[in-house]
Amino acid sequence: MRRILLSLAVFAALSSTALATGGFSCAVKDANVTFEGEAGFSYSLGGILNFRGMLALPADLAQKGLETVTLDQSSLTHHWLHDGELRLLVHAESGENQPFAALDFVMLTTADEEGLNYEGTYVLKVEGADLAEPVRRSGKVACSVG
Template sequence: MRRILLSLATLAALSSPALATGGFNCAVKDKNVSFEAEAGFSYSLGGILNFRGTLALPTDLAQKGLDKVILDQSSLTHHWLHDGELRLLVHAESGENQPFAALDFVMLTTVDEEGMNFEGTYTLKVEGEKFDEAVRRTGKISCSAG
């Protein structure tokens, strides 16, 4: 009886669904921004894990404290990875003892037919004392996934 119970417990543990993971990396370098990021993700749950990267602004957009930003999980304020779409919203603000400045980097991409690359657009919004109103720039971005 003990062997039967142990066998049933082992069978139940082995039959639970596996949570497959993958990863992506995204990059763009144009006149508006230099952005690189990578992360892992769960195929089954859509969660993004260990997000990290860098975002650098050109001289005309750079604000004190935001000229080059090191990105981590706290920078990723929203994300969407579902049904062939990868969307990210990265937010950063200038540090303490610096004039207020903030940026939002939003990317909207869709997967290609092979399911390995995401292509789309980004929007960059920069605010700070250097500008009378927020400056917005757009461009194309690509990501690879696996």
């Protein structure tokens, strides 16, 4: 009897609904910024999983400590993947023992008819001790989602 009950419990646990996952990859390479980012996500829970990437600024815009930034989950301060929109806000700051510098990279994209390619725009804001005021640049971004 115990084996039957144990078997039923194991079968019930294994037959629960699986959580579907997918992923996205985004890239920009223009005169303002080089950006690559990717992550997995849960369709059912809506969370971004294992975000990672790289962001590099051109010499005329780069502040000390922000020339090339390795991105991880802590860099992704806001995200939205819902109803045909993918939006990301990536934030980075210069490290310790360096003059203050920070950047925000905001991406706003919408899906094509098939829902696999997302295109849109980005806005980059760079602040730094060497800058009298924040510098803003913008451009186009493309992503694939699957």
